[in-house]
Amino acid sequence: QVQLVESGGGLVQPGGSLRLSCAASGSIFSINAMGWYRQAPGKQRELVAAITRGGSTNYADSVKGRFTISRDNAKNTVYLQMNSLKPEDTAVYYCNANVLMVIAGTLRNYWGQGTQVTVFS
DSSP states (O other), rough: OEEEEOOOOOOOOTTTOOEEEEEESSSSEEEEEEEEEETTTTTTTTEEEETTOOOOOEOOOOTTTEEEEEEEETTEEEEEESSSGGGOOOEEEEEEEEESSSSOOOEEEOEEEEEEEEEEE
């Protein structure tokens, strides 16, 4: 019913930048919160950043001051601007959206396919 398509991952050197995008489409009435999670090899998936429909944000302590989450409600798209990247940022990054379905009152969480971010020296 709903698809999240991610783009923007890649290979960067320490100190470099990447911009991730995630576009939602399908039977969407509206989208509440959207967020980015990441999972490194051998580690649990963790929340990186989240943003409400009204623009309130929340960040993991490890990325505060370096990453910025934003969204374009008209395009059902969320972004993650990643600056001053460190090797420990290497992970698969997953987009998440909390969606109010066309059947009003029905909430569902959807995940993107994941995009690899690799920071190497």
